[in-house]
Amino acid sequence: MRNKPSIFVTRKLPEAVETRLAGDYQCDFNPDDRLYTGDELVQRADKCDAILCCHTEKFNKEIISRLPKNVRAIANFSVGIDHCDLQAAIAKGIVVTNTPDVLSDATAEIAMLCMLGAARRGNEGFSMVRADRWHDWSPTFMLGKQITGKRFGIIGMGRVGQVTAKRARGFDMQIHYHNRSRLDPEMEQGATYHQQLDSLLAVSDVLSLHCPNNPDSVGLLNADRIAKLPDGAIVVNTARGTVVDDDALVAALKSGKLWAAGIDVFNGEPSEIHPAYRELGNVFVLPHLGSATVETRDAMGFRALDNLDAIFAGREPLDRVA
Numbered sequence: 293m294r295n296k297p298s299i300f301v302t303r304k305l306p307e308a309v310e311t312r313l314a315g316d317y318q319c320d321f322n323p324d325d326r327l328y329t330g331d332e333l334v335q336r337a338d339k340c341d342a343i344l345c346c347h348t349e350k351f352n353k354e355i356i357s358r359l360p361k362n363v364r365a366i367a368n369f370s371v372g373i374d375h376c377d378l379q380a381a382i383a384k385g386i387v388v389t390n391t392p393d394v395l396s397d398a399t400a401e402i403a404m405l406c407m408l409g410a411a412r413r414g415n416e417g418f419s420m421v422r423a424d425r426w427h428d429w430s431p432t433f434m435l436g437k438q439i440t441g442k443r444f445g446i447i448g449m450g451r452v453g454q455v456t457a458k459r460a461r462g463f464d465m466q467i468h469y470h471n472r473s474r475l476d477p478e479m480e481q482g483a484t485y486h487q488q489l490d491s492l493l494a495v496s497d498v499l500s501l502h503c504p505n506n507p508d509s510v511g512l513l514n515a516d517r518i519a520k521l522p523d524g525a526i527v528v529n530t531a532r533g534t535v536v537d538d539d540a541l542v543a544a545l546k547s548g549k550l551w552a553a554g555i556d557v558f559n560g561e562p563s564e565i566h567p568a569y570r571e572l573g574n575v576f577v578l579p580h581l582g583s584a585t586v587e588t589r590d591a592m593g594f595r596a597l598d599n600l601d602a603i604f605a606g607r608e609p610l611d612r613v614a
């Protein structure tokens with residue numbers, strides 16, 4: 293009988309996913325969930341047919357060029373593929389897949405949490421109660437910004453952007469968006485399309501980022517663009533830290549140009565984030581929890597496995613990105 297294909301699993305995955313993996317493949321698991329160095333990734337890939345990895349492993353050009361020839365595929369446990377050099381993978385004949393769709397609901401939930409946490413001073417209120425600094429209630433105590441009926445601007449109207457728009461409609465928000473191309477009216481659901489980013493910025497009482505990290509989006513939210521937002525706007529980032537110029541965002545949060553920001557993803561995460569994000573009262577922060585629900589993490593694992601199953605059955609994987 294032919295040996296089962298062998299999979300190098302770089303991080304500890306949910307139990308249900310590892311159970312399915314163990315049943316269908318020979319696996320090199322990571323029970324301690326240690327973050328492997330680039331050298332270790334290359335070494336451990338020595339005998340595997342495929343790698344199942346997360347965005348925490350950087351498969352850049354150099355690492356991919358050093359992968360042994362036995363590696364046929366890199367199946368990502370993520371929708372984002374900015375940690376993977378796709379051109380280098382193509383050059384080496386390695387198939388790369390990701391896990392779209394299944395994390396849109398969970399990420400949209402976190403976008404709402406970030407929006408509300410920022411608008412209603414979640415960080416200040418939470419810290420006050422926890423530190424026993426809450427000693428009074430008054431009609432003017434800790435007033436936030438109401439988001440009901442406000443204008444919600446979306447940059448990147450892909451799957452996550454569209455679900456986030458749907459959730460924001462639940463707050464009677466008016467949806468505006470900027471995207472490479474306009475959606476058809478059925479998908480737009482009454483949202484207003486802005487071909488020019490500046491035009492979107494001008495009407496975004498809340499600006500929510502949903503674009504991938506790529507050369508076009510790096511530093512996209514810079515000082516010039518922040519200046520074009522309405523005074524007192526709120527910025528929400530559940531996409532990637534790279535989309536934001538941190539110094540510019542911090543300056544606008546300090547000056548009062550922006551009311552607040554709700555941020556789930558950071559440049560330099562987890563430990564090298566801009567220090568002001570730990571200090572400013574008007575920043576509501578989370579540690580990259582967008583897809584972190586039991587349901588979604590299982591679904592991401594199963595989707596990555598469906599892709600591997602297709603590859604090893606000689607079929608085209610559903611989510612091939614390279």
Ligand code: DGY
Nearest residue numbers: 347369370371372583
């Ligand atoms: C994704 O899927 O891209 C999330 O950010 C988790 O990696």
